[in-house]
Amino acid sequence: MKIIIGNDHNGYELKKEIIKYLKDNRYYLEDVGCDSVESVDYPLIAKKVCDEVLTDEDNLGILICGTGIGMSIAANRIKGIRCAKVSTEDEVALSRLHNNANVIAFSGRIDKSLALRFVDKFINTSFSNKERHMKK
Ligand code: RB5
Numbered sequence: 319m320k321i322i323i324g325n326d327h328n329g330y331e332l333k334k335e336i337i338k339y340l341k342d343n344r345y346y347l348e349d350v351g352c353d354s355v356e357s358v359d360y361p362l363i364a365k366k367v368c369d370e371v372l373t374d375e376d377n378l379g380i381l382i383c384g385t386g387i388g389m390s391i392a393a394n395r396i397k398g399i400r401c402a403k404v405s406t407e408d409e410v411a412l413s414r415l416h417n418n419a420n421v422i423a424f425s426g427r428i429d430k431s432l433a434l435r436f437v438d439k440f441i442n443t444s445f446s447n448k449e450r451h452m453k454k
Contacts, residue, residue: 319376321441324367325351326360326389329382329426332433336380339434345441351382364392364423368399371420378440379421382433390423410436414443 321340325333333351340347350366352358360383371379379401381389386403393401401421402413413419422440424433 319346319378319441320370320374321345321347321378321380322367322370323347323349323351323380323382324363324389325382325426326363326384327352327355327357328384330355332382332426332428332430335430336382336433336437339437360388361392364389365396368393368396368401368421372396372398375420377420380437380440381421381423382426383423384426386423386425390421393421393423404436407432407435407439410439411443414440415446418445 323333323336330352337349348370351363364381367379367381371377381393383389390401390403393399399421400417400419401423402417402419403423404410404413410422413422424436
């Protein structure tokens with residue numbers, strides 16, 4: 319599993335904390351986000367993350383912008399991407415358990431400790447009860 323992370327200028331500070339956490343915990347990761355608070359176009363970064371997520375079904379993506387909304391909209395335009403815009407730990411868990419989300423998006427303005435809990439829950443929760451949640 320590779321974790322691909324992407325951020326715009328509004329997600330830069332939080333991205334640094336998440337990368338430190340992922341490295342400290344020895345996750346395999348790729349950072350395709352911007353590396354400053356200088357304004358960038360977030361849809362381009364969302365696409366980079368999603369294209370890389372789609373190279374392996376075990377990959378997961380993390381998107382951070384001002385609200386998480388723009389990144390999630392951009393991500394969900396891409397076939398094969400199931401991006402959940404999350405604000406609570408429960409939403410993160412359920413996005414994996416029920417929706418098999420392969421990408422989450424959240425605001426760069428949330429607390430670092432909450433963001434790290436999101437990341438941990440996202441990585442360590444699996445899709446469950448496929449019969450129920452994959453009915454046509
Ligand atoms: C960037 O100006 C801002 O629109 C972006 O960070 C995000 O909040 C979009 O949803």
